Amino acid sequence: MDDFERELKIGFLVEAKQATADVEQCFLDLETNPEDEDTINKIFRLAHNLKGSSKAVGFSELGDFTHEFESFILRIKNKELKVTGKVVSILLQGNDHIVKTLDFLSDDINASVQPSPLVEEMKFYSEAQNEPQESVVEKVPEENKDNEEKPGKASLELELEKELVPDIDHSVELAHQPAILPDSQSSVPVQEKKSAPSAPTDDTLRVSLQKVENLINYVGEMVILQSGLKEQALMSNSLGLKKLVQQLNKVSKEIQETSMSLRMVPIKPVFQKMQRIVRDTSLALGKEVGIQLMGEDTEIDKTILEKISDPLVHLIRNSVDHGIEIEALRKERKKPLKGSVILRSFHQSGKLVIEVVDDGGGLDAEKLKKKAIEKKIITADTRLTETEAFNLIFAPGFSTKEQVTDVSGRGVGMDVVKTNILQLGGEVQIESKLGFGSTFRIILPLTLAIVDAMILMYSNQKFVVPVNQVYETVKPDKDNIRNSSLGDILILREENLPLFRLGDFFSIKNSNPIESMIAIVVRVGTTPFAFMVDDIIGQSQVVVKQLGPELQGIPGISGSTILGDGKPALIIEPPDLLKRSRGNTSKGNHERIQK
Amino acid sequence: MNGSIKQNNNHSDDSRYLCFMLGKEKFGIPLLQVKEVIAQTNITAIPQAPAYFKGIMNLRGQIVSVIDLRSKLKIVSSEVNQEGAIVILDISGLSLGVVVDSVDSVVVYPEGVISPPPDHDSGLKVEYIVGVAREKDHITLILDLQKVLNTEDMKSLRKNQKVA
Numbered sequence: 015m016d017d018f019e020r021e022l023k024i025g026f027l028v029e030a031k032q033a034t035a036d037v038e039q040c041f042l043d044l045e046t047n048p049e050d051e052d053t054i055n056k057i058f059r060l061a062h063n064l065k066g067s068s069k070a071v072g073f074s075e076l077g078d079f080t081h082e083f084e085s086f087i088l089r090i091k092n093k094e095l096k097v098t099g100k101v102v103s104i105l106l107q108g109n110d111h112i113v114k115t116l117d118f119l120s121d122d123i124n125a126s127v128q129p130s131p132l133v134e135e136m137k138f139y140s141e142a143q144n145e146p147q148e149s150v151v152e153k154v155p156e157e158n159k160d161n162e163e164k165p166g167k168a169s170l171e172l173e174l175e176k177e178l179v180p181d182i183d184h185s186v187e188l189a190h191q192p193a194i195l196p197d198s199q200s201s202v203p204v205q206e207k208k209s210a211p212s213a214p215t216d217d218t219l220r221v222s223l224q225k226v227e228n229l230i231n232y233v234g235e236m237v238i239l240q241s242g243l244k245e246q247a248l249m250s251n252s253l254g255l256k257k258l259v260q261q262l263n264k265v266s267k268e269i270q271e272t273s274m275s276l277r278m279v280p281i282k283p284v285f286q287k288m289q290r291i292v293r294d295t296s297l298a299l300g301k302e303v304g305i306q307l308m309g310e311d312t313e314i315d316k317t318i319l320e321k322i323s324d325p326l327v328h329l330i331r332n333s334v335d336h337g338i339e340i341e342a343l344r345k346e347r348k349k350p351l352k353g354s355v356i357l358r359s360f361h362q363s364g365k366l367v368i369e370v371v372d373d374g375g376g377l378d379a380e381k382l383k384k385k386a387i388e389k390k391i392i393t394a395d396t397r398l399t400e401t402e403a404f405n406l407i408f409a410p411g412f413s414t415k416e417q418v419t420d421v422s423g424r425g426v427g428m429d430v431v432k433t434n435i436l437q438l439g440g441e442v443q444i445e446s447k448l449g450f451g452s453t454f455r456i457i458l459p460l461t462l463a464i465v466d467a468m469i470l471m472y473s474n475q476k477f478v479v480p481v482n483q484v485y486e487t488v489k490p491d492k493d494n495i496r497n498s499s500l501g502d503i504l505i506l507r508e509e510n511l512p513l514f515r516l517g518d519f520f521s522i523k524n525s526n527p528i529e530s531m532i533a534i535v536v537r538v539g540t541t542p543f544a545f546m547v548d549d550i551i552g553q554s555q556v557v558v559k560q561l562g563p564e565l566q567g568i569p570g571i572s573g574s575t576i577l578g579d580g581k582p583a584l585i586i587e588p589p590d591l592l593k594r595s596r597g598n599t600s601k602g603n604h605e606r607i608q609k
Numbered sequence: 610m611n612g613s614i615k616q617n618n619n620h621s622d623d624s625r626y627l628c629f630m631l632g633k634e635k636f637g638i639p640l641l642q643v644k645e646v647i648a649q650t651n652i653t654a655i656p657q658a659p660a661y662f663k664g665i666m667n668l669r670g671q672i673v674s675v676i677d678l679r680s681k682l683k684i685v686s687s688e689v690n691q692e693g694a695i696v697i698l699d700i701s702g703l704s705l706g707v708v709v710d711s712v713d714s715v716v717v718y719p720e721g722v723i724s725p726p727p728d729h730d731s732g733l734k735v736e737y738i739v740g741v742a743r744e745k746d747h748i749t750l751i752l753d754l755q756k757v758l759n760t761e762d763m764k765s766l767r768k769n770q771k772v773a
Contacts, residue, residue: 519656521656521657559670561672562672564703565674576667576670
């Protein structure tokens with residue numbers, strides 16, 4: 015295969031994956047709104063493009079499958095098939111097959127793909143439904159009416175989606191149709207008109223994350239230089255210079271904001287996936303559950319988006335499986351038989367909030383406690399608030415459902431949810447009312463690239479610690495500090511906290527008396543502790559920069575940043591500091607002696 | 610035709626060396642490994658790193674590790690107040706800074722000028738030196754930086770951090 019062909023194929027795979035994601039959303043829309051012509055048209059367009067281009071770049075097996083797929087969709091479009099749950103299932107399965115094939119081809123571009131049994135099913139299904147012809151006839155006038163409205167609708171859709179529509183590949187479509195559907199010749203003219211606004215092209219641009227990161231790096235550097243320039247301008251007498259610098263300031267701020275926003279993408283794809291999860295899970299469980307998506311366009315850092323999907327899947331499954339009651343119970347409780355899950359996201363005070371709301375049975379604090387005692391997660395005499403009891407479901411090995419289902423309920427999952435969210439620097443909250451439903455709220459930072467940080471000074475060296483890792487800071491006096499053979503202790507409101515100097519972890523000597531220092535209290539890890547620093551210089555947002563591979567994996571250091579003065583500083587991960595000290599105090603001393 | 614010109618170019622690229630001073634000696638490294646040379650800048654130390662590991666610096670927004678070649682090769686700096694320069698290298702995609710006393714020149718060594726190093730059995734340095742370029746009044750030692758900054762060092766640095 016020559017390079018050109020290979021490039022074509024790779025390009026096709028990337029595009030096709032996008033198309034499959036889009037089309038899946040359409041299928042789900044179709045289920046809720048089977049009569050929506052716009053959706054059907056969009057599906058047909060996407061399927062048609064997929065078929066055309068897969069054949070064009072030489073994936074003939076995929077082309078054959080998508081050809082059948084397209085025929086099947088065409089039948090829906092021509093109202094020969096009614097949109098039922100079964101039909102949507104076939105469509106989704108078909109899409110899954112395409113996705114799988116695409117993944118397969120991405121791994122090995124020359125792979126040959128096994129034909130799917132789905133092809134037969136699609137053919138068979140079509141024929142079975144073709145026999146009762148009345149329904150088709152019945153619908154014809156309606157279709158024509160729709161058709162007249164079509165131009166207006168189409169242009170609206172175009173506007174909404176900001177898509178440009180070059181009129182391409184029209185003739186190919188016409189040529190294909192008789193072959194696919196010999197018995198639906200009559201609808202061909204209609205077909206032609208409708209497919210005019212086909213082949214949408216996105217006005218977005220794919221850029222590698224690396225390029226964006228480079229850009230952000232340079233912008234960060236520019237901002238530092240900018241502040242230097244501003245200082246110089248202040249000292250100068252030239253009014254013109256001052257004015258220029260001021261204007262430049264504004265522009266560079268814009269550039270900074272825009273470049274940061276490049277990493278931000280809508281949460282939509284993940285939400286769409288959840289729609290599918292609800293559908294499949296509720297079908298598997300024999301429950302009827304609807305999902306409502308809100309705030310799909312909320313933007314989130316690309317790296318977070320990638321990591322939020324798994325925890326959300328768990329939460330959603332949990333809501334459908336454990337939250338929503340079985341139908342009989344819902345009847346008894348006088349709730350609508352169809353359960354409802356709402357998935358929404360929004361920005362709130364600089365954070366991203368994602369909520370999973372169900373109208374199910376809610377959490378039973380007493381039951382949770384009993385279970386936790388049974389599983390020896392807590393002891394019988396532990397007193398818990400309601401919120402604390404709710405949080406028991408995040409404990410490892412905790413599962414309340416009596417029976418293990420294949421949907422959820424192996425006791426892994428919820429604790430993974432919590433760990434994943436914590437790793438992203440976020441938190442999970444639960445609100446629940448027994449008998450009325452629960453809300454799981456995930457609160458996440460908007461981006462991992464920037465953190466709110468406290469800048470600390472120790473022995474004339476600056477260190478940075480993320481603010482969310484700092485519980486509090488105290489300036490202890492002599493009475494609060496005790497020395498013991500175990501080590502120093504900070505007495506803080508009846509509590510004895512292990513006390514270290516920041517330098518203890520890194521063998522940095524410091525001659526400052528401990529009384530003059532400030533204690534940073536950390537309660538993030540398993541053991542709360544405090545470490546002393548010379549001073550807290552300030553608090554600001556810093557851009558996190560990865561260290562080179564030669565410096566990765568140093569315990570207690572999660573990365574680096576460049577401070578306002580242009581100097582690099584290390585970002586400390588306080589919970590990991592303790593790991594450091596435990597294994598190394600004696601050896602650290604050893605090393606010092608050797609030196 | 611085109612190919613042969615290209616080859617010639619490549620050849621001259623390959624035979625160009627950046628020469629710098631470490632103590633009283635002159636060293637050379639292939640110019641192709643050099644990204645740029647900058648003046649000494651602020652370097653933030655990494656706690657408990659080996660002595661030759663100077664720390665990290667800000668190279669236009671990128672964090673780059675800096676190694677002191679003098680202490681790595683155990684050469685005593687000739688002048689006490691030597692400010693030094695930082696040579697930014699690109700070693701198989703990894704940016705790395707090395708501190709040298711001063712940058713001397715870019716030299717083309719035609720074929721034959723560089724000969725294998727003498728088989729001294731003296732200390733660490735020998736394994737890092739892949740060749741000797743003889744000139745009229747002095748010699749230049751050609752360094753294999755990949756070896757000097759070999760990954761084992763990096764690994765030991767990490768180990769040091771973990772166990773230390």
